[in-house]
Amino acid sequence: MSIPYYDAIAHHAMRRPQSLAAVDLATGRRHTYKAFDDRIARLAGSFRSRFGIGPGDRIAVLAPNTTDTFEVQFACGRIGAIFVPLNWRLANAELKAILADCDPALLVHDPEFAERTQELGARQLCPLGAAFEQLALDGPRLDKPVAATLDDISTILYTSGTTGRPKGAIITHGMNFWNTVHSMSMAGIGRSTVFFGLLPLFHTGGLNVFSYPVFQVGGTVLIMRNFDAGEALQLIGDPSVGITHVFGVPANYQFMAQHRRFGETDLSRLVFAGIGGAPTPDAILRTWAAHGVILQQGYGMTETSPLVLVLDKEDAVRKAGSAGKPGLHMETRIAGEDGAEVPPGTVGELWVRGPNITRGYWNQPETTAAAFTDGWLHTGDAAMVDDEGYYFIVDRWKDMYISGGENVYPAEVENVLYQHAAIAEAAVIGIADGRWGEVGRAVVVLRPGQSLSEADVVAHCAASLARYKLPHSVVFTDALPRNATGKVHKPTLRLQFGDAAAGYDSRPQAG
Numbered sequence: 001m002s003i004p005y006y007d008a009i010a011h012h013a014m015r016r017p018q019s020l021a022a023v024d025l026a027t028g029r030r031h032t033y034k035a036f037d038d039r040i041a042r043l044a045g046s047f048r049s050r051f052g053i054g055p056g057d058r059i060a061v062l063a064p065n066t067t068d069t070f071e072v073q074f075a076c077g078r079i080g081a082i083f084v085p086l087n088w089r090l091a092n093a094e095l096k097a098i099l100a101d102c103d104p105a106l107l108v109h110d111p112e113f114a115e116r117t118q119e120l121g122a123r124q125l126c127p128l129g130a131a132f133e134q135l136a137l138d139g140p141r142l143d144k145p146v147a148a149t150l151d152d153i154s155t156i157l158y159t160s161g162t163t164g165r166p167k168g169a170i171i172t173h174g175m176n177f178w179n180t181v182h183s184m185s186m187a188g189i190g191r192s193t194v195f196f197g198l199l200p201l202f203h204t205g206g207l208n209v210f211s212y213p214v215f216q217v218g219g220t221v222l223i224m225r226n227f228d229a230g231e232a233l234q235l236i237g238d239p240s241v242g243i244t245h246v247f248g249v250p251a252n253y254q255f256m257a258q259h260r261r262f263g264e265t266d267l268s269r270l271v272f273a274g275i276g277g278a279p280t281p282d283a284i285l286r287t288w289a290a291h292g293v294i295l296q297q298g299y300g301m302t303e304t305s306p307l308v309l310v311l312d313k314e315d316a317v318r319k320a321g322s323a324g325k326p327g328l329h330m331e332t333r334i335a336g337e338d339g340a341e342v343p344p345g346t347v348g349e350l351w352v353r354g355p356n357i358t359r360g361y362w363n364q365p366e367t368t369a370a371a372f373t374d375g376w377l378h379t380g381d382a383a384m385v386d387d388e389g390y391y392f393i394v395d396r397w398k399d400m401y402i403s404g405g406e407n408v409y410p411a412e413v414e415n416v417l418y419q420h421a422a423i424a425e426a427a428v429i430g431i432a433d434g435r436w437g438e439v440g441r442a443v444v445v446l447r448p449g450q451s452l453s454e455a456d457v458v459a460h461c462a463a464s465l466a467r468y469k470l471p472h473s474v475v476f477t478d479a480l481p482r483n484a485t486g487k488v489h490k491p492t493l494r495l496q497f498g499d500a501a502a503g504y505d506s507r508p509q510a511g
Helices: 008-015 033-049 067-079 092-102 111-120 130-138 173-187 204-217 229-237 250-257 282-290 365-371 410-417 454-462 490-497
Strands: 020-024 029-032 058-062 082-085 106-109 125-127 153-159 167-172 194-197 220-223 245-248 272-275 295-300 307-310 331-335 348-353 376-385 391-396 401-403 406-408 423-433 437-446 471-476
Touching: 008 033, 008 204, 020 033, 020 067, 029 033, 033 067, 033 130, 058 067, 058 092, 058 111, 067 082, 067 153, 067 204, 067 220, 092 111, 092 153, 092 167, 106 111, 111 125, 125 130, 153 173, 153 204, 167 173, 173 204, 173 307, 194 204, 194 229, 204 220, 204 245, 204 295, 229 250, 245 250, 250 272, 250 282, 282 295, 331 376, 401 423, 401 437, 406 410, 410 423, 410 437, 410 454, 423 471, 423 490, 437 454, 437 490, 454 471
Parallel strands: 020 220, 058 082, 058 106, 082 153, 106 125, 194 220, 194 245, 245 272, 272 295, 437 471
Antiparallel strands: 020 029, 153 167, 295 307, 331 348, 348 376, 376 391, 401 406, 423 437
């Protein structure tokens, strides 16, 4: 028999009604659990009565960080709908593909994106602001939620696919529950937690590390609309705010460390400062450690809800560079190309299995089948484990690179490059960057008689892709290296044009 799903906001509204649940830093709004619960109940009633939304329907959100997003998320849970947060950094062409895939019954959007939403063709729209507030304050209160189980779908989180088609990772209520268990044991999340969210809520890092788990245990979540290093340091150092937990990608910590306020900020109240989403340069770890804060590295992915590995604070210096050890209630292994487990010290692909793992991808049964072997999810990341059981993420098993904490798949960019009439061949690789961790470099072969500049190529990509996916440099060459089967050989491409390459010609070319 499936285990029932229970709404944590309603629970804490009953037990601790005046405890602070959420703070919207951009607007100054502060919601107790009682007030949060009432707003969510009225939103749920409005979604059902006004928009006709029921179990299994999808509600998408297109907005910068706001506590309104959490209200939509929990309202979906109460009516059995599925929450779909959208990456507002994407180009409209990319968002259209996602909306075509999930077909939301309603698109809730920030007024900032009103013009964009008109182009997206959603069935029904609900802008944040006055109209949304009317629903949350005066809508018909839903006092009897739809019965749901931990096996039911809570959320669809879209992540770019290696084929260029977006993949909607299915997140169940059970996955969120197990991620909360892992967060409690790995990061010390509890009622006294005051969590500061730096990452966007369309991303699993912003949504589930640790916003959702903190709500589950009755703590407080502070949300910043857009990351600002100076403001973040001011808040962390303010004793009246009392931030205990923070999580970000390396770029967040790097920008804060470079800010003039860093040296004078009191960071002593931080219980947990987590870092993930991309490999962390040693320089960032050392800078924060010198200021009294041990950044605890971890590893996870959208499909794992996301926590898999965390490095404990007491091991952070001795095992610098490690992503740590697995959480409770999950299995991990390093598999060779034949799928067999490899011995410690050997690089292979990280596989994971457990109740925190996705059941697959929305509307993509073939992609789902290819991602699993006997219940083990193939992460696509090359890793190794040492003789003490500490895991190290060595490289991407696939060609994906991470720029500012966002996954970028070369196939997406290459698909756009090939749409230019002057380009005969194109390939994209990730190269090291001091600001963003990694950025893209496009290697382009022009058609005979054609001419393009680096700026022309980047401008072409900008018409179809999010800004963080744009190549930061373009190399023009006569031919791409290929293997015996005719595929572009990325290892050779990296040797010729990657981090260690020098003397490449990026001037305008004419075939």
